[in-house]
Amino acid sequence: MIPRIYIPGDSGALALGAEKVAKAIEKELAERGVEAKIVRNGSRGAYFLEPMVEVATAEGRVAYGPVKPSDVKSLFDSGFLKGAPHKRWLGAPDKIPFLAKQTRLTFARCGVIDPLSLDNYKAHGGLKGLHNAVAMAPADIVKQVTESGLRGRGGAGFPTGIKWKTVLDTASDRKYIVCNADEGDSATFADRMIMEGDPFVLIEGMAIAGIATGATKGFVYIRSEYPHAVATMNKAVEIARKHGVLGVNVLGSPNAFDMEIRVGAGAYVCGEETSLLNSLEGKRGVVRAKPPLPAIQGLFGKPTVINNVISLASVPIIMDKGAAFYKDFGMGRSRGTIPIQIAGNVKHGGLFETAFGLTLGEIVDDIGGGTASGRPVKAVQVGGPLGAYFPRALFDTPFDYEAFAAKDGLIGHAGLTVFDDTADMLKQARFAMEFCAIESCGKCTPCRIGSTRGVEVLDKVASGIEAEKNLALVTDLCNTMKFGSLCALGGFTPYPVMSSITHFPEDFKPAPTRVAAE
């Protein structure tokens, strides 16, 4: 058997030099006249170890990382093709503590398989869920997804099965499945990783959604900042079509389902479901008022399931192993697993899939290993640009939709940005308003005007102009934005702003006092 070398083709690994490592390995193989097969897998998500190169040995896979091109020669010299020791040796990948502690359901194959090998996908349990689904009545599929307790992983946490039931029960000549892959929140990269590392699981999930609701056409709307994910998904759809996973007879059944990959154009607000639908229709990505719900009048006015990538990618395992299996993980009303993305100023950054319920402190300190800079953690923003900043005092909050809501926060798409004690929370609050102003679609006044006024008022606070009065004004403005905006962009921008003011009041004191206090 010729040796197999796995070098991630994931964007994160590429950003850390995986391509140069691959070139160096190819060159070394050629020079030494050694035959080996190079597989460009996805990433397992331990980005502090990327580029992580793995070799398949008789005893299983052995990982090395982070590998630099300059390490390649010595890797060959020390016999890494047989898994021999080297200063970059990490041992069996699933024994690496960061990975060993995870519960991988949705990401079970990500980083393990060749993303574009359907055979590889099937050998690792792929398509079992779809095979089960084609033999079931649509209502039974919907029932199974409902019973699993799966909630929308995009951020809103709406029960997926209930959304599907509405679409199933709405009669129409045409229905759609739309996958929201407009992953614009900073600190989130789970959608990107799965699309680059295990694209067939998303295709399988969408096909199941189609069969369950009577939709025959799917769209994946991917942001243009993800060119690698777009390329991988396009290739995967072609392959799936060629092998009858998509088409007029899905897996030989009478069910028809096909899909297209669409690319966004740099508008953050298109991650909001109704503006995404407008964008897909070729319009300005302006938010629509609800009702009507997209499940009743969605894309082109037809009943539409619109789900996040991770929600859809979690469906195949539910259809394979059953609702009870999935529901068994988690706490309270947050069932199953969640891919937590640990990012920013953190030592062990990456994707950590686990059952709901870990505390924020466990995630940041134990799994993340504290800050990359080695300084104390000051704040953690949970849930992207629209999520609240949590201080250490709230580190006992368990990772659960309701627990975070109770502390005036949200888990959103489960991304965490860690900041050390050099962070200026007034600056972060101002950025939240500025970002909202840049990205506002302009349809509703609280968001369009409020964000600009928010920047101005916070600038006054920073300059020490009537700080107390202006902070009261910001609070009032946030209240208006929260309750008066049409969608989560204007409605949730108050979270980062108000949490900064509430938990870090010292950063909002007038400049002379701040200097005196130091």
Next chain:
Amino acid sequence: MPMQPASTEIASRAAAIIDELKDLEGPLLPILHEIQEEFGHVPQAALSVIADGLNLSRAEVHGVVTFYHDFRARPAGRHVLKLCQAEACQSMGSDAVAAKVKQLLGIGFHETTRDGSVTLEPVYCLGLCACSPSAMLDGEVIGRLDDEKIEEIVAEVRS
């Protein structure tokens, strides 16, 4: 009045793209992406052709083009450098990275160097948040930017 040759050429190349894509469901964004790919920007002369092809008003097409950050009204420099300025990168010093790049290139965001070599743009998240601060140079991703990498990038776009 005879049309300028440039706009007739734009019109015919745009018409070919529209012809190829107009049967898609919701074809406008795919068409605009293709047009930008073809011309490096979305030329004014293409707007009325698109409007005619899709039975829209020119104002509607203009509205869509100007809504999205990606579509350019004029061509970019030979290279496009996007620096992530979102929170995860902020926590790792993206402000300082941007200041240094701006100083080395002598331009600010949304500007192109006078020699046309590079356009500098902010981007709000590249999904490389565990490898911050990050950037994208002509579609290639770069993580954990430091002084050395910044100088390499600047040298590359200048060469």
